[in-house]
Amino acid sequence: MKKLIRIGTRASLLAVTQSTWVKNQIERQHPGTSVELVKIITKGDKILDVPLAKVGGKGLFVKEIEDALLDGRVDLAVHSMKDVPAELPAGLHVAIVPEREVPFDAFISVKCKSLAELPQGAVIGTSSLRRKSQLAALRPDLEIKDLRGNLDTRLKKLDEGVYDAIILAGAGLNRLGMQNRITALFSPEQMLPAIGQGALGIELREADSELLVGLQFLHHADTAAAVTAERAFLLRLEGGCQVPIGGFATVAGDTVNLTGLIAALDGKKVFKEQLAGPVAKATEIGKTLAEKLLAAGGKAVLDEVYAG
Incomplete structure (x- = not known):
């Protein structure tokens, strides 16, 4: 293994927490190697006042990190797999996929214990079209409003009463040690998760075969x-x-x-x-x-x- 490995990561608390977990695993497995995090701001991180579906394009949370991989500024990238487009740039591959966290969506409310308990016309927050469409099928009487920002911002809006409930990925809350905020988890029968939800992906340059071998223990x-x-x-x-x-x-x-x-x-x-x-x-x-x-x-x- 290389003596120094640079991990490209988004700068959000969740992304840094996930990348720090990978860093700690590598340093434990390879005592002679040190790992540093390189925080990279992506297009999706910059645009916070518009629903992502209206921004358009793929790879809103990964493109700038992939650019850093391709030009050698970082050695690997740690992504939430649900953010990774189905097609990758030439020369890169998601070669390591660690064990999945809980893949399901979390219902979060300080007023009700489940989606069924929300009163008619209650306001529920999410910016995901996947969640919106399934919520509309389950509870067409609810008012679904867009919700953007980092995890703390979203939870603060809920606590301040802007929303009666919000939907977040259960995996992110678990990884941040915020399991106590989960009111209930949706079953996949109620709400099917996003592609790759709850899974991390470690993206490398295809030419870095030695690094790939050294990271196999995480797969x-x-x-x-x-x-x-x-x-x-x-x-x-x-x-x-x-x-x-x-x-x-x-x-x-x-x-x-x-x-x-x-x-x-x-x-x-x-x-x-x-x-x-x-x-x-x-x-x-x-x-x-x-x-x-x-x-x-x-x-x-x-x-x-x-x-x-």
């Missing part, structure tokens, strides 16, 4: 297989992280089971299917499930979203 094969199926599903749908697409895979033995979803923004049309098969065919399963959903009516829904 979790079952998580990687599940995320591979999910990302193949996303790639076929040509979706970014800001479209109403959900996907969640589990691995049991040699079998991967993938559930995928395409939903209209108003929640009135929801296309959801499941497909299982051998782990070795995870990519094929993701692609096949996407084809099924597109044929079932999902293509018209996505065409409308992209046109908007």
